Each structure stands twice: as C-alpha cells, then as structure tokens.
Amino acid sequence: MTKKYPGTYLKRDEMYSLPGLVRYKPTAKYSFSAGIAQTKFLEGLKKGKIIGVKCPSCGRVYVPPRAFCEYCHVPMNEYVELPGTGEIHTAVISYISTFRQRMDKPEIVGVVKLDAPGYTKESYEFAGLFHRFCGITEEDVISGKAIGMRVKPRWKPENERTGSVTDIECFEPVES
C-alpha cells in the first residue's frame, strides 16, 4: 500500500502563481423550463396542494408528475390531487446542511410514501417525496419506530410560498 506519494507537494500560493491558472469565482446564472408536468406540481405547491399524475394504462400515480409513464411509455395527462398524508418509508439523521456544512443539531430527513387513495398498491410506490421531518426524534430513527409513521405536510404560510418543494416546511406526525 502506498504510504507516501512520489513528487513535490505544491503549496496553495505556489499553485496560484503557476502561469495559466486563474483564480476566479464563477457567476454563471441559468434558468430552465420546468415543463408541463413539473409546472403542475410547482403551481400546486404554491396553493398548498400535492399534485400527481395518473397513468391511463397502468394506473400508477407519479409524484412529482412526469409527462410519460416509465412502464407503459404513454403520455400522462390526468392530474390528481393527493391528500398529502403518507407514511415514512426511509429516515436518516443528517448532520450535513443543504449547503454541505456540518450542523451541530441534526435534521431528520427521508422519503415519504404519499397516500394515493383509490389507486393500486403498485401506484403507491411511485408517489414519494424526499423531505425533512419535524417532530421525529433521533431515537425514533435509531429504534426504527419512525418507519411507517403516519405524517402530513406542514405548509408555509400562503404568502411565503414560491412554488417550490420548500413550500412544505416539513412532514410532521399525524396526531391520532
């Protein structure tokens, strides 16, 4: 096993003094079209609704919606509003922020399988969102209690929503 790599280590200042190397901060700006299906989803979030799309052939419900069914290769146009409730499918304790910084207090994040009532068991597998959880403890995750827990979205106030998945603050346990 290599313990020491051959060659000469460059110090930071030496590296930047090399001819041809430019130190700069990229300022690239970009925008993209969300497309028909994603637009329906984002517009729904702004109104406090979770919108999916149902395949006319197999009945699968996709969240976020897509324009074509991956299984039947047919266009999908039947948009459906989901109740928003669901169950925790996966949960992890994360110490890394969305800006990739270490956090002192961790967040619980994971995948929610959303209820898609009236549709098939298979369809349910495709209605999922990765999000934050509130009101779920680290102990709930470690013990496995979090898995299968019933949750619902906690929406931001309407005037703070921007048509983004962060219009949902987090998913929190459904009080029973």
Ligand SMILES: [Zn+2]
């Ligand atoms: Zn299909």
